[in-house]
Amino acid sequence: MVTDILSEYVSKTQKSKIIFEEAIKYLPLGVSSNYRFFDPYPIYLVKGNGGRVWDVDGNEYIDFILGFGALEVGHANPKIINEVTKALQDSSILGFEYYKTVELAKIISKRYNVDMVRFSSTGTEATMHAIRIARAYTKRKKIIKFEGHYHGSHDQLLININPMVQKDRVPSSLGIPEETLSNTLVAEWNNLESVEKLVKSQSNDICCVIMEPVAMNMGLIPPEKDFLKGIFDLSKEYNFLVIFDEVKTGGKMYSGALGYYNVKPDIILMAKSIAGGFPLSVIAGKREIMELIGPNKVAHGGTFNANPISVIASYVTLTQILTENAFYYMETLSDRLERGYRDIADDLDVDLKVTRWGPSGMIYFSKEVPRNYKELLKTDIPRWFTYFYSMLNSGILPMAGFNEQWTVSVMHTKEEIQKHIEKAYDAVKKAKEERLNLKLFEAF
Ligand SMILES: Cc1ncc(COP(=O)(O)O)c(C=O)c1O
Incomplete structure (x- = not known):
């Protein structure tokens, strides 16, 4: 029973x-x-x-x-415990930049074939920053996301995540102004026509398509043959950026989904497994896009960004464990x-x-x-x-x-x-x- x-x-x-x-x-x-x-x-x-x-x-x-x-890396992985315990003796936060961060950035740049890297602490922050960078770069406003894809807990992308009603547009939280979500358009995964329709109707104002390249917040649904290619083709034709939210996928293949599918998104975001259980997220991409980050340009900050403990945990994870x-x-x-x-x-x-x-x-x-x-x-x-x-x-x-x-x-x-x-x-x-x-x- x-x-x-x-x-x-x-x-x-x-x-x-x-x-x-x-x-x-x-x-x-x-x-x-x-x-x-x-x-x-x-x-x-x-x-x-x-x-x-x-x-x-x-x-x-x-x-x-x-x-x-x-x-x-598994719970209480001895390599993580050893290195993090040692690192803790030298403080968990230094304020100014930790000298080993560049080593980690280099490893990520090589492994994931990206030019430049910035670190935050969570996947939510990474997707939030990526949207801002994409808007600054394209000077456009509208974002296309997919129903069932989750990109963290900030306003811009909290729509049609796991609606229980069959409606085209369902906010995934109370408290989000309609105006905020009016810039977020929702397409259907594995349905290129649904993307094309949105792109064509707003062609001058689409700044990016953001996706989980293998959807992992609606079970596990990989992209069908030619779906990714179709999106990359559209992005070239209509000049918008392609953002891979690899918060889950980034650590699930040696070089993430971009390596697996052999494509080059404009921006990739990673978190979760890449730091062996510590809070660290990655915003990475092409040089000309990433160089927009800076004073009087695109804001990106965070007290705990690339703190020594997370940096060491990620370094050990990527070089010795994964x-x-x-x-x-x-x-x-x-x-x-x-x-x-x-x-x-x-x-x-x-x-x-x-x-x-x-x-x-x-x-x-x-x-x-x-x-x-x-x-x-x-x-x-x-x-x-x-x-x-x-x-x-x-x-x-x-x-x-x-x-x-x-x-x-x-x-x-x-x-x-x-x-x-x-x-x-x-x-x-x-x-x-x-x-x-x-x-x-x-x-x-
Ligand atoms: C694909 C994806 N993006 C972003 C996030 C948000 O990451 P975080 O929970 O670290 O803020 C998640 C979390 O599950 C996720 O699965």
Whole structure:
């Protein structure tokens, strides 16, 4: 019985329940980021190690959420601990520029084939700054984004992120003036015509198209053949910039999505996994664009930008942990998961589809793989809920939501992957039998 799944969750997480009841008095929704909440209350975590985390009730989970994709180095990676501990002895913030920042900028410039780099602390800041830079460079106002793509928690891009109603324009938060969103146009992922239509109707005022080059906030939906090429062609014809928001993808292939698809966006943004679990984001791009940053030109500042701890963590991550060999290893593990899910679907004769890109992948209870956000909403989400809570109960955090994906780390083991597959077999079997009709809410 499905209700048993939820009662099992509640009986295993009594201490989380008590903390939640206290937390909602002080923290809206009992959490510090809306995405961390789920019904009936979320688990509260104590610690992590390698591929695992532990909650306040002492439950152990094999973790494939990994800080929403921020921790491919794994929890408490010894290399990060060693280097960061040493760096901390020399202060966590120096005010003026830390001398090693240039080394990190050079590494990023070479690895991701970008001319110049600026650092901020979060993905939200990176996308916010990128929009301003694009506007300054093109002297135009309008932005095109895609439905289902998430670019952080600032006003300009908070539209049609995960609307639960089928409407063309749905603000993803209260409190955003209509005038602000009037400059943000929404296109459909994998539908070049929808981009073309917007570009043609506002051809003199489009400053940029911003995208997650592999969409990872609506499951995991790669661009279809020629879709990216179509956008680059349009950008040349209509003189707008192409911005790759690689906050998730940047650390998921050795040289990110731009390397994988062998394209050269005007600006790329990265965060999450590239700094081994510390807050650091990258705004990078072509020299003539990046050189617009400066006094009397484009503003970019931040007290914690490129603080020594984040710089060292990122340096160690990129030079010693997320190496080409590491990507090979994560690919092997993730491929094993993908094949495991395909076998489960065949064995149990369930309509279940899988998409994967390097260390990340996603499953959908559906006859077809979704091509865009609207198609994702048509998948059988109540069955996904049954699967999700069954996985939690059996000690696996498979992914953070029906619009998220799994990520493997360099510290996961083959045995942990095997355990994931075994538990997934039972969870998918339950999902085949029953649907858990929880209320869907927009994360914002
Ligand atoms: C693609 C993408 N861009 C931007 C962001 C915002 O990053 P942050 O949460 O570090 O502000 C996220 C966060 O999930 C993201 O997935």
